[in-house]
Amino acid sequence: MLRRNLWFAFTFLLAAGLVVPDAVAQSAPAAAGAWDYRLLATNKTSTMQKEMNQAADAGFRFQGVMGGQTAFGGNEVVTIFAKPKDAPAKGHYKYLLLATNRTSTMQKEMQQAGDEGFEYKGQTVFQTAFGGQEVVVILERDTDVSAGRWEYRLLATKKTSTMQKELLEAGEQGFSFVGVTVAQTAFGGPEVVCITRRPAK
Numbered sequence: 001m002l003r004r005n006l007w008f009a010f011t012f013l014l015a016a017g018l019v020v021p022d023a024v025a026q027s028a029p030a031a032a033g034a035w036d037y038r039l040l041a042t043n044k045t046s047t048m049q050k051e052m053n054q055a056a057d058a059g060f061r062f063q064g065v066m067g068g069q070t071a072f073g074g075n076e077v078v079t080i081f082a083k084p085k086d087a088p089a090k091g092h093y094k095y096l097l098l099a100t101n102r103t104s105t106m107q108k109e110m111q112q113a114g115d116e117g118f119e120y121k122g123q124t125v126f127q128t129a130f131g132g133q134e135v136v137v138i139l140e141r142d143t144d145v146s147a148g149r150w151e152y153r154l155l156a157t158k159k160t161s162t163m164q165k166e167l168l169e170a171g172e173q174g175f176s177f178v179g180v181t182v183a184q185t186a187f188g189g190p191e192v193v194c195i196t197r198r199p200a201k
Helices: 002-015 024-030 044-058 103-115 160-171
Strands: 035-040 062-070 074-085 093-100 121-128 133-142 150-157 176-185 191-199
Touching: 002 044, 002 133, 024 150, 035 044, 035 121, 062 093, 062 133, 074 103, 074 121, 074 133, 093 103, 103 133, 103 150, 103 191, 121 150, 133 176, 150 160, 160 176, 160 191
Parallel strands: 062 121
Antiparallel strands: 035 074, 062 074, 093 133, 121 133, 150 191, 176 191
């Protein structure tokens, strides 16, 4: 009887909010936390990289990217950055934006970034002012830690069956998939572009 009465008392206190399980108590601050966002939009990729690093210096971190037609800006690259409201206004991330319509150039530039410890974060397709399309890739490096090096492999082909084969070959060599776009490249026409990576040896 005593045990039953104690159980009813505990149930009453829990319902009244006077007894809070540890899991609930620990998750409450995170659920109540506020976020600050910064949206960047431009039709010049060189301007975007500058603005991205300005946001990073203010404590923001990259969340996502998309290229497309906006109501007033025309064809633009749009990126979203975020940080917790209570985070210090000082960042420790650096960003690179790579944009080209030549897959061979993108492969070269991505590998140079990988050698410097930059890690893939996102990609999209951007319609340039001259009517072409560029594949845009965002990479990030934490300046507070000793970054590991990455080996990147960019796969580009018109045929999905060929891409299937190339992905399997890359996977057998330890490359993991990180992103895909479909773009009108300078020489290949409409191509499926996949990016893979593995830790550099």
